[in-house]
Amino acid sequence: MRNYMKVSALLIAVTAAAQSPNRIMVSPDHHFLQYRDGKPFFWLGDTAWLLFEKLDRNETERYLENRRRKGFTVIQAMVLHGANAKSASGVAALLENDPGRPNLAPGGYWDNIDWVVDQAAAKGIFVAMVPAWGSVVKAGQLNLGNVAAYATFLAHRYRDKPNVVWISGGDTPGDQHTDVWNKLGQTLKAEDPGHLMTFHPFGRTQSSTWFHNEPWLDFNMFQSGHDRYDQDTSSPHRYGEDNWRYAQDDYARTPPKPVVDGEPSYEGIPQGLHDTSQPYWTDADCRRYAYWSVFAGAFGHTYGDSAIMQFYRQGGGKGSYGPKESWTEAMDDPGAGEMQFLKALMLSRPYFERVPDQSAIAGQNGTKHDIVMATRGAAYLFAYSYTGKPFEIRMGAIGGERVQAWWYSPRDGAAEAIGTFANQGVRTFQPPGAPREGNDWVLVLDDVSKKFPPPGRR
Numbered sequence: 001m002r003n004y005m006k007v008s009a010l011l012i013a014v015t016a017a018a019q020s021p022n023r024i025m026v027s028p029d030h031h032f033l034q035y036r037d038g039k040p041f042f043w044l045g046d047t048a049w050l051l052f053e054k055l056d057r058n059e060t061e062r063y064l065e066n067r068r069r070k071g072f073t074v075i076q077a078m079v080l081h082g083a084n085a086k087s088a089s090g091v092a093a094l095l096e097n098d099p100g101r102p103n104l105a106p107g108g109y110w111d112n113i114d115w116v117v118d119q120a121a122a123k124g125i126f127v128a129m130v131p132a133w134g135s136v137v138k139a140g141q142l143n144l145g146n147v148a149a150y151a152t153f154l155a156h157r158y159r160d161k162p163n164v165v166w167i168s169g170g171d172t173p174g175d176q177h178t179d180v181w182n183k184l185g186q187t188l189k190a191e192d193p194g195h196l197m198t199f200h201p202f203g204r205t206q207s208s209t210w211f212h213n214e215p216w217l218d219f220n221m222f223q224s225g226h227d228r229y230d231q232d233t234s235s236p237h238r239y240g241e242d243n244w245r246y247a248q249d250d251y252a253r254t255p256p257k258p259v260v261d262g263e264p265s266y267e268g269i270p271q272g273l274h275d276t277s278q279p280y281w282t283d284a285d286c287r288r289y290a291y292w293s294v295f296a297g298a299f300g301h302t303y304g305d306s307a308i309m310q311f312y313r314q315g316g317g318k319g320s321y322g323p324k325e326s327w328t329e330a331m332d333d334p335g336a337g338e339m340q341f342l343k344a345l346m347l348s349r350p351y352f353e354r355v356p357d358q359s360a361i362a363g364q365n366g367t368k369h370d371i372v373m374a375t376r377g378a379a380y381l382f383a384y385s386y387t388g389k390p391f392e393i394r395m396g397a398i399g400g401e402r403v404q405a406w407w408y409s410p411r412d413g414a415a416e417a418i419g420t421f422a423n424q425g426v427r428t429f430q431p432p433g434a435p436r437e438g439n440d441w442v443l444v445l446d447d448v449s450k451k452f453p454p455p456g457r458r
Contacts, residue, residue: 022162023163025196029256031299043299045262051311053078053087067125073126078129083136085109155187220260225273228241264302291440295384297355342410369437382408385440390435391429395422398445401449415454415455
């Protein structure tokens with residue numbers, strides 16, 4: 001009887017945790033995420049891949065607080081970058097580099113992860129954890145012989161934490177070691193059904209290619225990667241910088257599942273990734289990727305910074321991909337602060353009715369950096385121009401006899417009212433300033449009768 005009561009109490013606790021209102025779930029239309037109480041959840045992620053290994057607790061607190069103030073809602077981090085992973089204090093994560101044998105020394109690797117997850121939760125931040133980077137599976141250290149034990153350990157340890165998301169994969173193709181990735185996903189989902197799960201694929205590929213119909217995959221993730229148009233010569237689609245095309249592809253799949261760009265070009269990393277003589281991606285490029293993918297149907301966006309993802313320290317070695325500043329400086333790179341204005345814009349209008357709608361752009365749309373991306377609800381429309389060139393809108397795409405028009409700045413979140421217009425015909429809009437790359441603006445059209453607040457405000 002006592003054992004029965006213990007099991008019953010455990011089941012009740014797990015069920016209650018899974019139903020916690022501050023957990024997230026897929027929305028009823030399967031295109032967005034929401035909190036359990038029905039409020040919209042906008043995924044604004046940061047790639048802090050080596051967080052668990054590189055930072056001590058004081059540094060972690062400093063990093064998380066910076067991200068909280070900048071509006072981030074998700075931190076993406078690797079649990080095991082390698083089988084030899086160690087905490088900042090030098091404690092190994094595993095016994096004999098075996099994922100099936102976690103090192104549970106008090107105050108060690110796993111206790112630190114617990115602490116990080118709890119600190120993030122206190123700041124309203126979700127931790128999207130990658131159980132093992134793809135290289136750990138490629139090396140055979142995580143395999144069919146130990147993956148179920150490792151996944152069960154993770155599920156049982158973190159299933160009561162409301163702010164966890166699982167990211168299988170880790171910069172790896174899904175058609176390699178597919179049986180291991182499926183077993184990892186199946187076990188995590190069976191043992192921890194209360195948390196969402198996706199797959200982080202190799203550059204310029206998408207999880208949907210291999211796992212869209214797998215029950216353990218709750219939402220799709222693609223990695224649009226770090227290549228320019230001319231550098232993307234061998235990927236399956238050759239989409240180059242057009243990350244919106246991945247979002248568009250996955251948005252149209254059946255059955256529908258939410259989609260997000262989990263790794264676009266990082267701020268402060270060389271174009272093409274490996275050659276440090278190439279130009280470096282800037283905050284303007286980060287904004288372009290963010291607005292393009294979200295307007296094409298993504299439920300949020302992940303930002304990245306080269307120094308942050310590896311927590312590079314000046315004087316601490318060469319680092320990867322030519323970082324030019326320490327992580328403490330990079331925390332305040334301009335792109336990191338500018339991402340919050342995208343979240344503010346999307347949450348300032350009725351959220352769950354939004355759909356991508358390129359038909360709202362009249363006439364001949366631009367290509368590559370000149371393309372204008374549009375998304376709308378029943379009574380509002382957003383159109384994003386990266387270069388600030390004039391463009392035409394097909395009025396009447398939303399309801400209302402007259403519309404209030406605004407220019408919204410992705411650089412500082414400022415909104416400028418530009419007049420009211422009849423909601424019919426075709427109208428040309430000229431963004432402020434001289435056309436150039438990085439002079440990006442969002443045109444906002446609102447049904448006047450709805451009396452929405454200025455864009456970006458609620």
